[in-house]
Amino acid sequence: MLLENKYYKVLRARKEGEGRAVYHVAILPNCNVYEGHFPGNPVCPGVCNIQTIKECASLLVGKELRILSIKQCLLTAIATPTVCPEVDVEVEVSESDGKYSIVATISDEKRQYMAFKGEGV
Amino acid sequence: MTDIKKLIPQRSPIMMVDELLEVHDDVARCSLTIREDNFFLEPDGAIAEPGVIEHIAQSASAFAGYSAIQAGATEPPVGYIGEVKRFRLNRRPRKAETLVTTITMGPTVGGVTIITGETVSGEETIATTQMKIYVAGE
Numbered sequence: 001m002l003l004e005n006k007y008y009k010v011l012r013a014r015k016e017g018e019g020r021a022v023y024h025v026a027i028l029p030n031c032n033v034y035e036g037h038f039p040g041n042p043v044c045p046g047v048c049n050i051q052t053i054k055e056c057a058s059l060l061v062g063k064e065l066r067i068l069s070i071k072q073c074l075l076t077a078i079a080t081p082t083v084c085p086e087v088d089v090e091v092e093v094s095e096s097d098g099k100y101s102i103v104a105t106i107s108d109e110k111r112q113y114m115a116f117k118g119e120g121v
Numbered sequence: 122m123t124d125i126k127k128l129i130p131q132r133s134p135i136m137m138v139d140e141l142l143e144v145h146d147d148v149a150r151c152s153l154t155i156r157e158d159n160f161f162l163e164p165d166g167a168i169a170e171p172g173v174i175e176h177i178a179q180s181a182s183a184f185a186g187y188s189a190i191q192a193g194a195t196e197p198p199v200g201y202i203g204e205v206k207r208f209r210l211n212r213r214p215r216k217a218e219t220l221v222t223t224i225t226m227g228p229t230v231g232g233v234t235i236i237t238g239e240t241v242s243g244e245e246t247i248a249t250t251q252m253k254i255y256v257a258g259e
C-alpha cells in the first residue's frame with residue numbers, strides 16, 4: 001500500500017466485531033511529504049489522512065479498496081507529526097452489492113482530526 | 122500565467138499543479154501532468170484517489186495565490202482543506218495524462234471559502250467535488 005510504513009505505521013489493531021476496527025498508528029515524522037508540505041512547517045496533508053483511512057479499511061476487509069465517492073470528509077483540526085505523533089484510526093466498513101460503505105475517524109485523546117464518510121470498491 | 126511556485130506554498134514531492142492556465146472572474150483553470158515521480162503514483166501506473174483531491178485543492182490554492190498576489194501579497198497564502206463534500210471519481214488518472222481542473226470560487230465567509238472543482242482529461246470527466254478551504258491568518 002502506498003503510505004503504509006512511509007507516512008504511517010500500524011502499531012496495533014483492535015477488531016471490534018465484524019466490519020469494525022481501531023488501528024493505532026504512528027505518524028512517521030521522517031516521511032518525505034513534509035519536505036513540501038510545507039517547507040519548514042510540517043503539516044499532515046489531509047489527503048494523506050484520507051489515504052490512511054482507505055488503507056486501514058483495506059486492512060479490515062482484506063483487499064485493496066478504491067474510493068469511488070466521498071459523501072463528506074471533515075478535517076476538524078490541523079494534524080502534524082508533533083501535535084499527534086500517534087492517532088487512532090477507527091474504521092467501520094459494510095458491504096452491499098459489491099460496494100463498501102466506509103465510515104471512519106482519526107483522533108487521539110485530545111481531539112478529532114478527521115471524520116470521513118465515503119464509498120469504495 | 123505565472124511561476125506556479127509563486128502561487129502555491131506546496132513544494133516537491135507534493136506539488137500537484139503545474140500551471141495556472143487562466144482566470145476569469147470567479148473561475149480558474151489549472152493543469153497537471155502525471156509524471157513518474159508523482160507522490161501518489163502506484164505500481165499499476167495510476168495515482169491513488171486522494172492525489173486527485175490534492176490536485177483540486179492545490180488548483181484552488183493557485184487561484185487564491187493569484188488573487189492574493191494581484192492584491193499585493195508577496196507570498197502565496199497557506200490554505201487548509203476544511204471539508205471535502207460530494208467527491209466523485211470516475212477513474213484514477215494514469216501516468217503521462219494531463220489533467221485540467223476548473224475551480225469555481227464561492228463566497229468567503231470568516232476565512233472559509235467554498236469552491237467547486239471539476240477535473241477532466243481531454244473530454245472525459247475524471248472527478249467532481251466541493252471543498253471548504255481555510256486560509257491561515259484570516
